[in-house]
Amino acid sequence: MQAAFFDLDKTVIAKSSMLVFSHSFFKDGLLSRATLIRAAYGQLAFMLVGADEAKMEKARRTALKLTEGWEQARVRRLVTETMEEAIRPIIFSEALELFAEHRRAGRRIYIISSAPEEVVEPLSRMLKVDDYIATRSRVVDGRYVGELDFYCYGENKAVAIRELAEWRGFELDECYAYSDSITDVPMLDAVGNPCAVNPDRELEKVSEERGWEIRKFTETAPLDPRHYLSENKHGIAIAAGVAAIALAVILRRYLSDTAESDAA
Numbered sequence: 319m320q321a322a323f324f325d326l327d328k329t330v331i332a333k334s335s336m337l338v339f340s341h342s343f344f345k346d347g348l349l350s351r352a353t354l355i356r357a358a359y360g361q362l363a364f365m366l367v368g369a370d371e372a373k374m375e376k377a378r379r380t381a382l383k384l385t386e387g388w389e390q391a392r393v394r395r396l397v398t399e400t401m402e403e404a405i406r407p408i409i410f411s412e413a414l415e416l417f418a419e420h421r422r423a424g425r426r427i428y429i430i431s432s433a434p435e436e437v438v439e440p441l442s443r444m445l446k447v448d449d450y451i452a453t454r455s456r457v458v459d460g461r462y463v464g465e466l467d468f469y470c471y472g473e474n475k476a477v478a479i480r481e482l483a484e485w486r487g488f489e490l491d492e493c494y495a496y497s498d499s500i501t502d503v504p505m506l507d508a509v510g511n512p513c514a515v516n517p518d519r520e521l522e523k524v525s526e527e528r529g530w531e532i533r534k535f536t537e538t539a540p541l542d543p544r545h546y547l548s549e550n551k552h553g554i555a556i557a558a559g560v561a562a563i564a565l566a567v568i569l570r571r572y573l574s575d576t577a578e579s580d581a582a
Contacts, residue, residue: 319426319487319488319489320423320424320425320488320489320492320493321425321426321427321428321482321483321486321488321493321494322416322420322425322426322427322428322493322494322495322496323428323430323479323493323494323495323496323505323509324413324416324427324429324430324447324495324496324497325429325430325431325496325497325498325499325502325505325515326429326430326431326433326438326441327431327433327498328498328499328515328516329410329413329496329497329515329516329535330409330410330413330429330445331405331408331409331410331413332408332409332410332535332538333408335405335431335433335437335438335441336433336434338404338405338408339396339397339404339437342396342397342399342400342404343393343396346396386462386463386464387461388461388462389460389461390436390455390457390460390461390462391460393436394436394440397436397437397440398440401440401441401444402444405441405444406444406539408538409445409538409539410535410537410538410539411535411537411538412533412535412536412537413496413535414539416496417445417446417447420494425494426448426449426486426488427447427448428447428449428450428451428482429441429442429445429447429450429451429452430450430451430452430470430475430478430479430505431450431451431453431470432452432453432469432470432471433452433453434452434453434454434455435450435452435453435454437452439452451470451475451478451479451482452470453466453468453469453470453471454466454467454468454470455467471501472501472502472504473504475502475504475505476504476505476507476508479495479505479508479509480508490508490509490510491509491510492510492511493509493510493511494509494511494512494513495508495509495511495512495513496513496514496533497514497515497521498514498515498516498517498518498521499517499518500517500518500520500521500524502521503521503524506530511531512525512528512530512531513530513531513532513533514530514531514532514533515534515535516533516534516535517532
């Protein structure tokens, strides 16, 4: 048996899956205006330069502290309610084409992401993949306690893939893996067919040295996922930068208008 493992952010979708839900969390009262502004700039940095190990660790600590005390059911509800609007427009068409290719070959498809399972699980359902592996937060009495039961990141991804392969009977030498980040080298190294997608500089260098395939995904899917190709072709760095800058500007204006309205 064979499988294909896909990282999520900047591999299947064009942005950070967690950050795209920040406005919904703000509207529901979970995030402050200041936190939302920081999230917009964090999105810009992520889209333009990616996230190395230090940035990921800082984001992990910040997220755990921020979400401590939140109700898990409330987060699941917000994500589910805004999934279509937030995620579908930023799915890479090339990723959907690869899904179809692997399905035709009889391979099982997995999303494997450091994003929380509250995001990855409904997104995996929307993408109609076979299963997922994601970060699991510790929850006590229905609330997050600021700790993790499993961090789906770095070497942990490779360990999870090997455990899954043993359980499902996958021949890892015949399996595929796709990611954009240097932090996913262990995952890519665990399979016989690794592929760097929109790689950061470090991963691109490693991929060239090891002879791994490199792909560039640039087209996002239309709202109807049955249409896999977009007519517009834009360079990912330019499009991402312009979109994120526009988001930050619009967000600032929105928050300013909201503050003025509240004051009035």
